[in-house]
Amino acid sequence: MNLCDNRQVVGVSCGDYSRAGAFAEYVAIPARIAYKLPENLGFAEAAMLEAVSVALHAVAVTELKGGDTSLVIGAGMIGLLTLQAARAKGCSRVFVADIDATRLQSASELGADQTILASGTELTQQILNLTGGRGVDVVLEAVGRDETIATAIDCVRKGGTVTLIGNISPQVNLPLQKVVSRQIRLQGSCASCGEYPEAMELIAAGKIRVAPLITAVAPLSDGPNWFARLHSHEPNLMKIVLDPRIGSGTKG
Secondary structure, eight states, rough: TTTOOOOOEEEEOOTTTTOOOSSSSSSOOOOOGOOOOOOTTOOOTTTHHHHHHHHHHHHHTTTTOOOOOOEOOOHHHHHHHHHHHHHTHHHHEEEEEEEEHHOOOHHTTTTTTEEEEOHHHHHHHHHHHHTSOOEEEEEEEOOOHHHHHHHHHEEEEEEEEEEEEOOOOOOOOOHHHHHHOOOOOOOEEEEEEOHHHHHHHHHHHTTSOOGGGGGEOOOOOGGHHHHHHHHTTTTTOEEEEEEETSSSOOOO
């Protein structure tokens, strides 16, 4: 369970619930967290299951009513998967905002009704224009900074929901008066909780597309190079899949 007091996650760096072993040759895990993959789900796509489950969980805890209008702030990997999850779970319109045009192009290709290259007050104004001054029913915030969370609150309608997925900043300033006076629900979303079977089903059925988000499939021996590139914040790297079955130098 994602909220278990004794939670452990294999391979994460967080000291609170780290469990070593993700790069070991053999790993012992509880049987209850092992899933049999569908035959039509490849290795690289299966490596995206955790990220897809995070997106599905965020949409689940948002408690959509059906036909909701939504805004996804942040078109990174989780944001692009959340866009697709929101669509798969019944949102009538999904807008995506980011300050990176390349990522917004990906959002368009993955089904966003409209992409918005803006942030802050400019983003708020565009959302109000698109919704007749009302605001969206739901904002799925996949960044986690002061500005993006404040903008999310400005973009949602009275009585709407802002679901917080991103957590780049451990602490942010909250525009409390707006949240209280407009009766906005702030909903946190932590990891996933039982969404793996649904994630497998949606990927296998093509309802959530993960292949466009896989930057490369590389051998395990190339791992240090890819980690270095990710750590240096090289632009437009999404998911790198390390496959120990393939030889050195193979890219996908």
